[in-house]
Amino acid sequence: MQLSNYGEFPADIPVIAEDELFLYPFMISPLFLSDEENISAATKAIEENSLVIVCTTKPSHSGKRDFESLYDAGVIGSIMRKVALPDGRVKVLFQGLARAKSMYEVSANPLIAHVSVMEPTEVHSLKVDAILEVLREKVRTLSGVSNYFPPDLLKTIEENHDHNRIIDLICSTVKLKKEQAYNLFVELDTEKRFLDLIDYLIDEIEANKLQKEIRSKVHTHIEKVNKEYFLKEQLKQIQKELGTDNSRDEEIEEYRKKLEAKKEKMTKDAYKEINKQLERYSRMHPDSSDSSMTQTYLEWVLDIPFGEISKKSLHIDNVEAQLDKDHFSLEKPKKRIVEYFAVKELLELRGINNKKSAGAILCFSGPPGVGKTSLANSIATALKRPLIRIALGGLEDVNELRGHRRTYVGAMPGRITQGLIDAKKMNPVIVLDEIDKVSRSQRGDPTAALLEILDPEQNNEFRDYYLNFDLDLSNVIFIATANDVGRIPAPLRDRMEFISVSSYTPQEKFEIASRYLLPQEIKKHGLKKSELNISKPALKELIHSYTREAGVRNLRRRLADLSRKVAKEILQHSDVKKVSVTLKNLKEFFDKSVFEIEKTDKVAVVGVVNGLAWTAVGGDVLKIESIRIKGKGGMQLTGSLGEVMKESARIAMSVVKTLIDTKKLKISTDNLPMTFKEKEDGIVIDPSEVYKRYDLHIHVPDGATPKDGPSAGIAMVSVISSILSSKKIRSEVAMTGEVSLSGDVLPIGGLKEKLIAAHKAGMTKVLIPAKNYERDLEDIPKEVQDSIEIIGVTRVEEVLKQVLI
Template sequence: MNLSNYGEFPADIPVIAEDELFLYPFMISPLFLSDENNIEAATKAIEESSLVIVCSTKPGHDGERKHDSLYEAGVIGSIMRKVSLPDGRVKVLFQGLARAKTIYEVSSKPHIAHVNVLEPINNDSPKLDAFLEIVREKVRILSGVSNYFPPDLLRTIEENHDHNRIIDLICSSVKLKKEQAYKIFVEVDTEKRYMHLVDYLIEEIEANKLQKEIKSKVHTKIEKVNKEYFLKEQLKQIQKELGTDTQREEEIEEYRNKLEAKKSKMDQDAYKEIKKQIDRFSRMHPDSSDASMTQTYLEWVLEIPFGEEAKKALKVHDVSEQLNKDHFSLKKPKERIVEYFAVKELMELRGIKNDSDAGAILCFSGPPGVGKTSLANSIAEALKRPLVRIALGGLEDVNELRGHRRTYVGAMPGRITQGLIDAKKMNPVIVLDEIDKVSRSLRGDPTAALLEILDPEQNKEFRDYYLNFNIDLRKVIFIATANDVGSIPAPLRDRMEFITISSYTPQEKFEIASRYLIPQELKKHGLKKSELSISKPALKELIHSYTREAGVRNLRRRLAEMSRKVAREILEKPELKKVSLSVKNLKDYFEKTVFEIEKTTKKPVVGVVNGLAWTAVGGDVLKIESIRIKGKGGLTLTGSLGDVMKESARIAFSVVKTLIDTNKLKIESSNVPKTFKEQEDKVKVPASEVYKRYDLHVHVPDGATPKDGPSAGIAMCSVIASILSSKKIRSEIAMTGEVSLTGDVLPIGGLKEKLIAAHKANMSKVLIPAKNYERDLEDIPKEVRDSLDIISVSRIEEVLEEVLV
């Protein structure tokens, strides 16, 4: 089809805007039209059997088909077919005939422009032929490094001699940007068109060569990786069949490297043992159980931080500051801890090495909740050392400490070694919690293993059975905690220095709650300080009536309970800005009171005495009661008494008998029963034999609670003397002390807790052994000393003189 079949140009013809394609005169292409102007232009061309010009849109146009958004040059051609599609678009088959250029716009709807054909300028035929050969050569080169030209197109380029047609064919096959394509398309000078095309072809050849080279390298690398993977998988299968494994060899090499890296920091014995196990592991079959156990061993031992230590210099000032920051009161324990670290700092400053004292052991002893473990936490924080806590409560297997021998699956290092691994340092602070609750069993005695761990003379060569070599524990700071020192075996007690942390007084509890517990619990429960206020009387009442303990753990629980209820109240009542607690509304936040210690009465009573006792939760006032029953001088004891307390009662009975026989405890005739006086008149039986006519029953109330200890002697004497002589006992007096058969008052322990209990019970006078008065009175809090009249006694006669009315 020729252009001459359609009238002369310039002419007014419809314009179709094309976004995607850049068309050339020789092309027959389907066009999909969705724009109304394009559809109207195609319809007009078909109805009038006229030509149309297809112009490409310029890059970056805003989507509107205006005249200035189109390139001026395009392809004139005819629409061979038109089909309406279901989605509203129109498909036309367009045949390009010639290049043309729009001169001006005639109409915008439909889009019609005045168009003229672009006539090519062919100046010098030999020169154009030379250009054609150059272009053909470049096309052949480009076809070798790209897939732009199919064989049919190459043949057409080689056989055709129409310069502009060849240029259009090449431009339609390569990837030209719209600007480049339009620049070559609109040019009428064939020589310039060739020059533009040659420049582009040279650039495209270089780009494709580089791209092909990169692709080749990547492909080669991928092939190499795939090949290596394939060969490795094959090798694995072969090695699996033969019982060998390259991965295992890599692991063994890794173990050797780790060992060599730590060689300079470990003992020669440890190095030899680990190296021996690595060599042994390399010879084992990988599927054997021994190989699995040995590999587990190597992974454990190579995690031990040989030579790694916390680098912070020891400063006693930091320790003192941290202790004062975290704890209220505890003056004596704090002083002893600071002294301990002062000695270590002085020795470090002067370069003195004293291995025998490098690992001296401190043991904090006292009732639960008084801050034993938190003191250890403060020490670790001050020294910037990792803290390892080992709970010994109920421990009965010695292997838990020494490690299990590697004779069975599941063997593990001991807790000490595991603690060092977890701390990643060889000088951590290790807390041995509840050291008094270690148990003996058929699996050994863990306290015997603790002897080596805690003895500064032995722990420099502590041997873990699992490791099978020695570990130096001298740089570890061991801190033990215990509730009852008496239950610790004597050899183990000898290795430790005990720092007793006694019960807190009510005033100390008040200060601790105000300074630490209340702010901490408010923060834990998302409350602000401004949202809760608790009055001083309310806090004192909470401490006195709602808690029963030596420490502050239950007090913290009570404050947490209060905080939860306050949080709920604030959520349920948005208008509530602040909750105030006073003595009046305290019951609204706490369910029931716990009567800690019964208050004393001032009325003297026969056969009831106030004894002072030490318990695991602090001191207590223990009332001891006695009655007499007609009998033959027997003694009955009830109240879940231990053997020691039963012996104290029997000794007290004998002492009182002696006092009656020697007339040191007088029984007046008015106090002697009538039947006894009648017998005396007839038989002349002395009044001192009153204890032969009665059986005594001594009872310590709260019978379900076991009671034992060597400090109830003088209380037992007092209550027996009272019931036999019918003399009343002053109820505002409390006492503690053991008594000997000769009547001497012997010293006791736990004096601080006992006197705090007497203070809480509003006692006015307390009798204590003279030796305790001389030795322990300075440890008693001042507020307790000021509230009590503390009297020292050395003989039972002095006791009876004070208590009997």
């Protein structure tokens, strides 16, 4: 196809803009058109059977297709084929014919320019032929250091004699920048085009040589690294086959260094055992099962902090200050703790190494949530020692404490040893939580192991089965916690120093909540002090009606609930800067109240008495009810009563019968059931017949809750006496005390919790055994003593005198 077939030039023809590259004459190239301007130009050329000029956009063009954004030179050619693509683009096949220059713009849409053909000066001379040979040499050199020229293209360059065609072929193959390509494209002097292209090829050859050298070096380095890696892996496999793994040797050497560093601080037996196992490990095949087990053993034992002791001196002033800072009330427990550490400080000051005193154990006993574990935390803080907590609740396997023998799969040291490793000291404070809930099973008795751990005579040589050597636990401060001391085996109790932490009064709870719990929860929930305010009456109502406990754990949860609701309120309402909780809006923050103890109604009734009971969550007031039914002297007991409580009821029945028979309890015969014949005959019934003519039913409400214990004895006597004598019982009086068959009132336990419960229920008078009155009254909070009249009784007659109306 010739240019002459399309008419004379200069002529006005459509312009297609190309972004990426320069096209050259005699090239057939596909062009993908997406711009409307290009598509319009191509369509116009096809419709009018005219040529088009393809011009390249300048590097600085803004994306707009206009005459100014294009180079003023391009290739005139024809569109051989046009195909519409599915994505909206148009593909055209363009054949270049000649270089041309666009003179000026004729039309903007589609873009049409006035174009003239560029006629290069074709010179054939010896000089140009010599330059051409140099050019061909540079092309051959460049093809040797790059992949620009395929063999068939090299052959074409060698055999072709059209100078400008050769230049165009080379320019279309090498990577020219737009400005370089344009300068070569518009140059009409063939000799100068040759020389400029040679200069470019020289630069390109040097650049490609450098790149090839760098690639060669990188490749050589990678090959070297791969070779070394391959050889090292081969060496490892060979060493493993021979049992001489260097990394394993380094590991063994590291273990030896650790052992030697700790040699002076450990006992001879410990060093001997660890060294023995290390020697065995060094002789073992690395793939054997014993090898991994022995390695695990070495890692455990070499982490034990032999000889590492917290150096801080003991000062009871620090202990006392920390306890006062962290806890309100609890005066007696805090006093006992300070006395305990006073002995230890005195021994330290006088240089007396008394192992028995050093290893003694404290045991905080009391209901949940009263601060047993937090007292241990305060002790650890005051002594600047690490705190380790070991939960013993439900522990059945003795190996959990003593460690597993290494013959078992998955063997590990006991919890005591693990605690020392975690603490990184040999004298931490270890809290044995819920020591009363340790249970015995077929896997051994953990309490027996605890005897050795806690006994000052033995714990300086505690043997962990896994370690197979003795550890000195005499410097450890053990602190146990328990809810029910009675469930701890007697030999274990003998090793302990018990400190009772009992219930809090409502006033104490109020002080704890306002001083500690509320500020802590405000801080924990990201609030400011000014953003949450709870009034004193609201806080007291929250304590009284929304918690049921001896301690303050549930109270803390309630305050946390309140803090979360306040945080949500502040986030959702930008105008809310402060939330105030009062008695009026308290119910808006809490779903329902839990009435801990029902207030007395102060109405005397027959057959209902207020008994006082001790529970795991503090004291409680039990309403013991009784009714009489016409019968023959039987008695029925309901309310999930235990055997001891049932026996108390039967004893109480016998005591009341004795009181009736001896006429110490007067019975009215007016309402006694009589047969028809007895009424006709006018028989006068003996008052002592009363318990033979009625059946009694005694019930303790809250029937789903198990109840047991002897302390309801005098309450049972009172309710039976009331129902048989038809006398009312004072409703504002509560009582607790065990009764003997002879009518004596015997002492009971849990007096403080019971009296606090009576105080909460609004009782004005409480009857307690005289012996408890003499010995336990000093433990009762002054607030309770001031609000309740406490009377000590020794006989049931005194009880009946106080309660029956």
